[in-house]
Amino acid sequence: MIPDHKTGESAPDGNLYDRFTRVVGRTVGYGCLLGSVGLLAYEIFARYLLNAPTKFTLEFGLIGQVLIGAFAGAYVLQKGGHVGIDLVISRLPTRIRSRLEIVNLVCGALLSTLLLIIMFRAARYAWKMDILSETLELSLWPFYFLFVVGLSMLAGQFISETAKALRRLKRTS
């Protein structure tokens, strides 16, 4: 059951794409969150109890952070977690509000696409130049490309939410 974008109520009309972003968002999100925190805690343990400080924890933590940023966006959008200022919109008639919601979602899709284009160019450059991380000297281009994938999912989720909003508008009119 997926909470409705605006009302927060569970809506049974979650499509296949919603299920996909939910599974990916939760899996990557929970995993990277626990992984980042666990690695940093392990660093303290390794430094003081094993007397063997590590080099990898910070950079792996940063990779986790980038992956959360990339993949959780679509899932959180689906859950209505990206809040907006509804001072004006909440006072408008339902029909106008529904239309504005669609405009907002389309703007979200456009912004995600712009970010996607920007990141894709950077990813291609990182691949060509083989940009490396500072400490472990890991190639960063795979993470740049994963970021592109995450932004594509976000753009897709905005489109999915737009389709749902259009269906709701049709039902009410």
Add this chain to the structure above:
Amino acid sequence: MSPTASLLLTAVVFVLTLGSGMPVFVGLGITGAIGSLLFVSFDNLTNLGDMLFGSLWQVSLLATPGFILMGSIFFRCNFGKDIFDAFEIMLGKLPGGLIISAVWLGAGFGFICGSNLAGVATVGQIAIPEVERRGYDRRLSLGAFAIAGTLAALIPPSLLMIIYAVLAEVSLGQLFFAGIIPGILMTLLLSLYIIGRAIANPALCPKPASVTTGSLWTTAKGIFPLVITFVVVFGGIYSGIWSVVEASAAGATMAIGLSFAYGRLSRKAFFESLDSTLQILSLVYMIMLAAVLFNHFVFVSGLSASLKAAVGHLDLPGWGVMTLILAVLTVMGMFLDLYAMLLIAIPVFLPLSIEAGYDAIWFGIVLIVACELALVTPPVGLNLFIIRRMAPAGTTQTDLDIGALPYVFVVWILFALMIAFPQIVLWLPHYMVR
């Protein structure tokens, strides 16, 4: 198009996007992109990829998951009630003691949770039924709860502080220590105000038939998670045992351990904590991405330089410039979400503040207090909405708006003190790193 016309057009886009209920990151991102495209080519704009990636590849930002998870777990496992009970035993005998206990709960919870939402929800859920049962004045108490919830933003570890430290490129450790004295001072000012009102009009806060008393054990048990978390997190940072980032992981691990030891960590609470942490993280990270576009617009438009020149023409003293900035921030706070406010204020007002002779750490704390104010100033006061949802039937938005108003003046007293005595903010961080 002339630069002035471009800036005006961007301002119109900004008002339209945020006014239409668009998610904050979309509104700011669209404004930043359109604003930038009025000054530079599309090709130039698409060269920002490394900055987008770099906005999340930030070591300071890595403190966010741990601190948010720590707060979420303490929140879901109901540690707020223990803290409230402990403060009630200590402060309940004062005039307006119950409201004061709730304010101190907000401050105390701030030390173990950096999220304003969790702060205000904790204070509201625990204290509202109590004040209603005992017949306290609704406006006085609900206004206090709305502002008490904001203390989590000022008292470290604070999510807003992490975002500020990343965007303004200042030391997160120093910023954390800088928030402690203003946070406690604000709590004291709020308490004094409530005592004053309760003495002036005893009908507002009727004395209970029997004042709550409790054993030393109850107090100690309630306050223990708060004290141990504070000691571990901040003691570790101060003594150099671990960095702020590692302290966040230590705090989260300890929150899991304490909740488990208290027998409160159910599977449901754990996964709910993970999910709410993920939601807050995504919100913050998306805003960081939007900040790249918005900051690019501020840079290419020369907005900051133009403002500097305009304020320079006014020939105001440093405190005059700051008062002007705070007045603008207060008005902005009436209409903007706190993340939007933070994002706009850093590139636009931080250079002005530094030009006026103030420290970036000092400005960070003042800005965060201004963001707190934004949470309780109508018409867009998020905390007022949250408290209203928890308030008993018959409570109107006007009750909340009028109830919160006196506390806005209390916050302005804090502003005045911080402008007159910047050491209130700067003494502790400088002392700690000496």
